[in-house]
Amino acid sequence: MSHANAALTPRARLRLAQLVVDRGWTYAAAAKMFMVAPRTAKKWADRYRIEGPGGMVDRSSRPKTCPNRTRPEVVRQIVRLRWRQRLGPVQIAGQLGMQASTVHAVLVRCRINRLSHIDRVTGEPLRRYEHPHPGSLIHVDVTKFGNIPDGGGHKFLSRQQSRANGIATALRTGERGKHYRPLIGTAFVHTVIDDHSRIAYAEICTDEKAATAIGVLQRAVAWFADHGVTIERVLSDNGSAYRSYAWRDACAELAISHKRTRPYRPQTNGKIERFHRTLADGWAYARLYESTEQRNAALPAWLHFYNHHRAHSAIGGRPPVTRLTNLPGHHT
Incomplete structure (x- = not known):
């Protein structure tokens, strides 16, 4: 044209x-x-x-030679500074004594012009993986949310009002902590997410002990089985519950191979870490809840929305359930 x-x-x-x-x-x-x-x-x-x-027809106007193109050794220096120190074009240009526009052009050409393409901890390019079918690997973890005092907490109310609500709740429940401070408590949300489809399962519990984690795993395996998914492997961090002999024996009874992430390397379990952020934004802190019970009651509906209706950018803008091709009733 x-x-x-x-x-x-x-x-x-x-x-x-x-x-x-x-x-x-x-x-x-x-x-x-x-x-x-x-x-x-x-x-x-x-x-x-x-x-x-x-x-x-039109011919390409691209020149056969480009004498002013940035030298390869300079390109390597720019890429090294970008990867190792995650500097911007202006900072890199200042260190190398060149124009920031030239540095930006090199970063675009090397496809590292956005820091989101680089691991924040190591500075290396992101290496993404995805298992080939549902059930091939599930991620498990626990995230914590503070319970909500009667009337609401500090996320939506002033600190003064939130403190008054906490005192009123402690008077009702009789729960007091150190120095007689109101003790509202913590909600431990045990989460399970399938690596291939990103479909999620979650339960709100009162602790993160091994017995609780095992119960969540058993119920999650049954829930996935109802959706036509057979669990083969499970990936967890190095929490005490997942290092216990009871967890090992439970995985063996369920015929599931257990793997743990490398210590101090949460990126390996990054899919469920990212799900926790979505969980916090979409459910835990999405609106004003006047009690912990009200927030807990909203979790099943939000999980259904996440699995069946929310577009997921990592799977082509479709909801996770669309990757479960063996759902009962899909082919009838």
């Missing part, structure tokens, strides 16, 4: 060249008819004589 400012389209070029070559028109006469310069008419006529009608 010709560019927006082209005087001639490929069809018009062919007509001009045919007038000159086939009908004997002069360059000046043909150029006057098409309102171009005689030199342009000669160019297309010569190309028509050599290549025929196929020579009328």
Whole structure:
């Protein structure tokens, strides 16, 4: 396709060249008819004589050589500073004594112009993986949310009002902590997410002990089985519950292979860590809850929305349930 400012389209070029070559028109006469310069008419006529009608199409304007292109050793220095120190174009340009626009062009060409493409801890390019089918690997973890005092907490109310609500709740429950401070408590949300489909299962519990984690795993395996998914492997961090012999024996009874992440390397379990952030934004802190019970009651509906309706960017903008092709009733 010709560019927006082209005087001639490929069809018009062919007509001009045919007038000159086939009908004997002069360059000046043909150029006057098409309102171009005689030199342009000669160019297309010569190309028509050599290549025929196929020579009328646009050619690439990319130069064969680029003497001013950034030298390879400088490119390596820019990439090294970007990866190792995660510096921006201005900072890199200051260290190397060059223009920031040149540094930015190199980063774009190397596809590392966005820091989101680089691991924040190591500075290395992100290496993403995905298991081939549902159930091949599930991630398990626990996230914590503070319970909500009667009337609401500090996320939506003032500190003064939240403190008054906490005192009123402690008077009702009789729960007091150190120095007689109101003890509201903590909700331990045990989460399970499938690596391939990103479909999620969650339970709110009162602790994160091994017995509780095992119960969640057993119920999650049954829940996934109801959705036509057989669990093969489970990945966890190095929490005490997941290092216990009871957890090991429970995985063996369920015929599940257990793997743990490398210590101090939460990126390996990054899918469930990212789910926790979505869980906090979409459910735990999404609106004002006047009690912990009200927030707990909202979790099943939010999980259904997440699994069945919320578009997931990592799987092509579709909800996780669309990757469960063996759901009961899908093929009836």
